[in-house]
Amino acid sequence: MTSTTERPVAHREPSWWDRQGDLIMRRPFNEWTFTHMNWLMPTERVARGTTSLPFPVEPEPLDLTYRFEDRDHTLAELHRRTFTTAFVVVHRGVIVHEAYPGAFAGPRSRMQLFSLSKSVTSILVGIALDAGLIGSEKDRITDYRPDFLGTAYEENTIAELLDMTTGVGDLETWEVPNSGIKQFEQTIMGGGNLADVVRAATRTAPAGDRFNYSTFDTQVLGWVLEAATGQSLATYASEQLWSRLGCDRDAYYWLTRGRPRTAIGGGSLNATARDMARIGVLMANDGVVNGEQIVPQDWVRRSRGNDRPQLAVGALGPSGYSHYGYANQWWTLGTECFNAFTGLGVHGQYLYVDPDAEVVIVKCSAWPTQDDERRDAETVAALRRVADHLACTR
Numbered sequence: 001m002t003s004t005t006e007r008p009v010a011h012r013e014p015s016w017w018d019r020q021g022d023l024i025m026r027r028p029f030n031e032w033t034f035t036h037m038n039w040l041m042p043t044e045r046v047a048r049g050t051t052s053l054p055f056p057v058e059p060e061p062l063d064l065t066y067r068f069e070d071r072d073h074t075l076a077e078l079h080r081r082t083f084t085t086a087f088v089v090v091h092r093g094v095i096v097h098e099a100y101p102g103a104f105a106g107p108r109s110r111m112q113l114f115s116l117s118k119s120v121t122s123i124l125v126g127i128a129l130d131a132g133l134i135g136s137e138k139d140r141i142t143d144y145r146p147d148f149l150g151t152a153y154e155e156n157t158i159a160e161l162l163d164m165t166t167g168v169g170d171l172e173t174w175e176v177p178n179s180g181i182k183q184f185e186q187t188i189m190g191g192g193n194l195a196d197v198v199r200a201a202t203r204t205a206p207a208g209d210r211f212n213y214s215t216f217d218t219q220v221l222g223w224v225l226e227a228a229t230g231q232s233l234a235t236y237a238s239e240q241l242w243s244r245l246g247c248d249r250d251a252y253y254w255l256t257r258g259r260p261r262t263a264i265g266g267g268s269l270n271a272t273a274r275d276m277a278r279i280g281v282l283m284a285n286d287g288v289v290n291g292e293q294i295v296p297q298d299w300v301r302r303s304r305g306n307d308r309p310q311l312a313v314g315a316l317g318p319s320g321y322s323h324y325g326y327a328n329q330w331w332t333l334g335t336e337c338f339n340a341f342t343g344l345g346v347h348g349q350y351l352y353v354d355p356d357a358e359v360v361i362v363k364c365s366a367w368p369t370q371d372d373e374r375r376d377a378e379t380v381a382a383l384r385r386v387a388d389h390l391a392c393t394r
Contacts, residue, residue, distance in 0.1 A: 025347065027368040028103075031085060034112040034347070034366055035104045037270055041254035042261055044234035046242045046269075053246025053290060055274060056094045066385035068378045075099075078382045082348055082375045086111060086273040086364040090281060091390045093358075095274070102366065108249060110270040111364045114345030117253075117269035118218045119303075120237065120279065122162060122329035125225055126299030127240045134228045137162065141220060144227040147195065152203040153220060160207055161221040162328050163311060164319075167205035169214050171318060174346075174370045181215060191258035194219070211310055211326055213319040215266040218329065222265020233263040244294050245282065247275045267345070273362045280353045280360030283341075304341050304355070305332040321373055323380060333380070340387065342380075346370040352383045357391035 024033045024040065033040065065072040079087065085102025086109070088095060100106050128134045135143075137159040142149050152168045160166045173179045180201060187197050198216050205212070222233050229236050234253045242251055251271035253263035282288075283303065287295030305327050309315060313325040313334040325332035333340045343351035348365025361383050367375060 025370065027083070027366060030347065030366045030368075031083075031103050031105075034085065034364070035102070035109045037112050037254050037268075038110075038252060041268075042257065043252045043254045044232060044263060045238070046234045046251035046253065046271075047238040048247040048250050048275075049243035049245075051246060052248060054248075055090070055277070057098075058094050058096055059098070060096045062089070062097045062386065062389070064385060064389050066382040068381045073378075073382070075382065075386075078378070082363075082379055083366045083368070084348075084363060085366050086362065088273045088277045088362040089386060089390075090277050090360040091358060093281060095277070096390070097386075098274075100273075102364070105273075105364070107274060108272060110249065110251065110272055111276075111349070113269050113271060113276065113364075114267050114347060114349050115215070115218075116276065116343040116345045116349050116351050117264065118215075118266045118329045119343035119351065120241070120269055121218055121222050121225065121233070121265040122303065123279070123282075123295055123299075124233070124237055124240060125158070125162065125221060126295050126302075128225055128228055128236075130296045130299070134158065134224070141224055144224045145220070148199060148220070151199045152201055153199075156207055158221070158224060161217045161224070163306075163308070164211055164214050164217050164326065164329075165208050165310070166214065166217050167207045167209060167212070168203055169201045169212060169216050170204060172213050172215060184215065184219075187258065188256045188264065193258060193260070194256050194262055195223075209310070211316045211319055213316075213326075215264075218266030219264065221329075222263065225265070233265055237269075241279075241294065242275075244292065245275070245278045245289055247278060248272055249275060251275065273364055276351055276362045277360050280351050280362065283353045284355045284358060284360055286355075299328075303328040303330045304339055305334075321376060323377065333384075340384070342383075344376075348372075348375060348379065350379060350383065352387070354387040354391075357387045359387040359390050361386060 079101045085105040087099045089097035138157050141153050141156050156166045172181045187194050249272050254268045255261040286297045287300045311326045314322050330341045331344050340354040348367040350363040352361040
C-alpha cells in the first residue's frame with residue numbers, strides 16, 4: 001500500500017544518454033557514425049577467409065537517366081537527393097560502376113547495414129537447416145529457446161519468424177518515444193537485458209494471418225540460430241559464409257552494451273559495400289560461389305517470393321510500401337522487375353538482386369530519417385533503370 005505522505009515520482013526528461021540512438025542517426029553526424037560503429041559499440045569480428053577472390057573491374061560511366069515523378073534524373077542527382085554514401089554495381093560478376101559520395105566512405109569502409117543484416121541472418125538459417133542443425137522451419141521457437149515459454153512467441157514457428165507473420169508486436173514506429181522498437185534501441189545503447197524487452201512483446205494478431213515488419217522477429221530468429229549451432233552469430237557467419245566468399249575485409253557485428261552482450265541479427269552487421277555485393281552475387285547465382293554450393297538453391301528461390309497472398313507485392317498493409325512484397329527476410333518486387341528482390345535497411349541501405357538481368361547493386365546512404373517512402377520509391381526506380389540498362393546493353 002502507498003503511503004499518503006509519499007511524494008509522486010517526478011517525470012524525468014530523457015537525457016542525452018537515452019537519446020544516443022537519435023544522435024548517432026542524425027545528419028550530418030550519421031555519415032561518420034555509419035562508417036565507425038566499431039568506435040561506438042562493442043563488436044565481434046566476422047573473419048574473412050585466407051583466400052581473397054577479387055572482383056573483376058570493368059568501369060562504365062552509366063550515363064543514363066531514370067524517371068521519377070514525371071522528371072528525368074541522373075545518377076548524380078540520385079546520390080545527392082538520397083544521400084548516397086556508397087554505390088556498387090555488379091553485372092555478370094564484374095564491377096561495372098562504383099562510387100563513394102559519402103564523406104567518410106571508400107572501398108575499404110565498413111558500412112552500417114541496419115536491416116540488410118536480416119537478409120544475411122536468413123541465409124545463415126538456410127545453411128543451418130541444410131546441415132541439419134535446425135530440424136525444420138516448422139519447429140517452434142521454444143524448441144531452441146525454452147525461455148520463450150509463457151511469452152507471446154510460445155506457439156510460433158521458425159517459418160513465421162522468417163516471413164514476419166508471427167502476429168507478435170505492434171507496428172514498428174521509430175517516431176513514438178515508448179514504442180517497442182525505441183525500447184529495443186534504448187536497451188541496446190543504454191544497458192539492460194534485450195531478451196527481457198523482446199519477451200515482453202504482446203500478441204496483436206493470430207499467427208500466420210498478416211505481415212508485420214518486426215526487428216523483434218529477426219532478433220529471435222538470430223537467437224534460435226545461435227542456440228541451434230552452439231555458436232555466436234558472428235562465428236557462424238564467419239565459418240559458413242564470410243570465409244567462403246573471398247571477401248576483401250573482415251566484417252563485424254556490434255553488440256549490446258548490457259550483458260549478456262548479443263549481436264543484433266536484424267540490424268548490426270557492418271561490412272564493405274563490395275563484400276555485400278558478394279552476398280548479392282551469391283543470391284543471384286542460386287547460392288553458388290566459385291563452383292561451390294554455399295546456400296541451398298531452394299532457399300535462394302524461396303527468398304524471391306512465394307504464393308502467400310498476405311505477402312504479395314502491394315498486400316503488406318501499413319507495415320510495408322505498396323511496391324514491395326516479402327519473403328524469407330527479403331523484400332520482393334514482382335515479375336515485372338525480372339523477379340528482382342532486395343534487402344533493405346533504414347536510412348537508405350539496399351542490396352538489390354536481379355537474377356534474370358544478372359545485376360546486383362549495393363547502395364548505402366545516410367538519410368536524415370529512418371524511413372522515407374518518397375526516397376525509397378525514387379531509389380527503387382533508379383535501381384530498376386540501372387538493371388534494365390545493363391540487361392539490354394551488355
